[in-house]
Structures are given as C-alpha cells and as structure tokens.
Amino acid sequence: MRVCVDTTILLDILKDEFRIFQDKLYTALARREKLVAPSVVFAELMPQFKGNTKLLGEFLEEHKIVTEPLDLDSVIAASESWMKYLKRKTKVKCPQCGHKLNIKKHFPQLIGYEDCLKM
Numbered sequence: 001m002r003v004c005v006d007t008t009i010l011l012d013i014l015k016d017e018f019r020i021f022q023d024k025l026y027t028a029l030a031r032r033e034k035l036v037a038p039s040v041v042f043a044e045l046m047p048q049f050k051g052n053t054k055l056l057g058e059f060l061e062e063h064k065i066v067t068e069p070l071d072l073d074s075v076i077a078a079s080e081s082w083m084k085y086l087k088r089k090t091k092v093k094c095p096q097c098g099h100k101l102n103i104k105k106h107f108p109q110l111i112g113y114e115d116c117l118k119m
Helices: 007-015 019-030 039-049 053-062 072-089
Strands: 002-004 034-038 065-068
Touching: 007 019, 007 039, 019 034, 034 039, 039 053, 039 065, 053 065
Parallel strands: 002 034, 034 065
Antiparallel strands: none
C-alpha cells in the first residue's frame, strides 16, 4: 500500500513528540508500505535542518520516504478538503447561547462569550 506522509508526522519524529503518530509511521515502515511525501513537505522541513538539503535528504532516506510532486488533481482534492474543513470550523456555536465561536486554534478563545460560561 502507498502511504502519504505529511509534514506534521515528521516534525513529531524530529521533536520526539506525539509518540502515537510516530508509531503509525514506524508501523507502516515495518509493513514495508511505500511512504511518499509531497515535495512541499521537503520545503516545510527545511527550517528544521537549517537549510541543509543533504541532511534532510538523508533523514527522508533513512525513513524510506520518497518525495514526489503533487499532480493537479491531488492539489485540487486537498484544497477542497481544506475549504470544507474551514467552512465546518466556522459553524461551531456556543451550546448555551448560539453565538458563533471563532476557533482559530486548537482551543476556542471565548472572548465575548464569558457570560455563557457562568457556573
């Protein structure tokens, strides 16, 4: 099977964070899955390697990850999924008063909705 590897999982490995996601990549490696990363992942990882493309290439090679360009259909599919996510994200409402919540981060900032959180 072919598995697409995103930047976030590789950052988890580099920073030794979120072991559960690291394990998924290592499980795919153990199963001899074909690991591919879009070329943009290479660019996104460059700061972690201080611009050293040789070192980054070695890291990807050690993890059996091949970098491939994205075809236009894949870019369109990814964009549509992202826009669907963003649209869904803006529909989150306060369960008590119905105000739309502006969730820009993983945790909502409830500025202006403090009265809804009375206990």
